Amino acid sequence: MTRIYSGPLSMFGAKVEIAAREKGVPFELVMVPFIEGDHYEPKHPEVLRVNPVKQQVPVLVDDEVSLFDSTQIFEYLEDRYPSPALWPRGIAERARARQLEQKSDEVFFPNVIKLFGLQEAMQSAPAIAACAGCARFYEEMEGLLATREYLAGPYSFADIAFYMACIFADRKGAGMTDATPRLLAWRTRVGDRPAVRAVVEPMMRFLASQGRGVPAFLQR
Numbered sequence: 001m002t003r004i005y006s007g008p009l010s011m012f013g014a015k016v017e018i019a020a021r022e023k024g025v026p027f028e029l030v031m032v033p034f035i036e037g038d039h040y041e042p043k044h045p046e047v048l049r050v051n052p053v054k055q056q057v058p059v060l061v062d063d064e065v066s067l068f069d070s071t072q073i074f075e076y077l078e079d080r081y082p083s084p085a086l087w088p089r090g091i092a093e094r095a096r097a098r099q100l101e102q103k104s105d106e107v108f109f110p111n112v113i114k115l116f117g118l119q120e121a122m123q124s125a126p127a128i129a130a131c132a133g134c135a136r137f138y139e140e141m142e143g144l145l146a147t148r149e150y151l152a153g154p155y156s157f158a159d160i161a162f163y164m165a166c167i168f169a170d171r172k173g174a175g176m177t178d179a180t181p182r183l184l185a186w187r188t189r190v191g192d193r194p195a196v197r198a199v200v201e202p203m204m205r206f207l208a209s210q211g212r213g214v215p216a217f218l219q220r
């Protein structure tokens with residue numbers, strides 16, 4: 001049985017869980033301990049075994065492989081469970097989709113990470129710059145959606161990654177607005193998928209149980 005180690009507020013773990021659900025992979029979800037200050041402590045022994053230097057979730061373990069990093073795990077899931085495909089078919093389309101998935105994590109999301117530490121200083125120059133970085137990225141995605149329903153054409157890992165990043169951006173004060181109507185419609189389309197709801201709803205319940213804000217668009 002495949003095991004996915006994640007955390008109750010891990011956006012990277014949620015990416016992996018959504019992908020596994022989309023592909024119908026039978027898996028056991030192990031939620032690692034989570035403490036105040038949003039740290040995952042004490043580290044789970046399997047996380048330490050598989051990811052000893054970074055000590056981060058998500059981690060995936062099955063009979064054959066043990067992996068860390070959500071993007072690496074996406075690649076494994078696609079190879080191991082090719083259907084339904086979550087990368088487009090053509091080589092060029094796949095390359096573009098992979099780049100989008102990586103940009104979501106490494107171009108868009110770093111703005112959100114900056115905002116984590118600036119919640120009491122949202123009018124400061126670095127917070128304004130981070131929000132502007134998010135807004136620029138939303139505009140770029142809005143442009144892509146002029147000709148397609150999903151970021152890379154068919155629904156893909158790129159949508160999963162960016163949807164989760166958008167939830168955290170919204171929580172931290174850099175949510176999308178009416179300036180990007182196609183992106184708002186995309187968010188509804190992705191958020192309505194059963195695999196996405198199955199992962200996001202418990203995460204929002206966890207936030208609510210802690211008295212923490214749930215993005216307005218997820219308050220069903």
Ligand SMILES: N[C@@H](CCC(=O)N[C@@H](CS)C(=O)NCC(=O)O)C(=O)O
Pocket residue numbers: 007009010011012013038039040041055056057058068069070071105
């Ligand atoms: N690039 C990694 C990032 C993973 C990551 O940042 N994980 C966070 C939780 S979302 C973590 O485990 N942090 C360690 C901690 O908070 O103690 C991935 O895509 O999986």
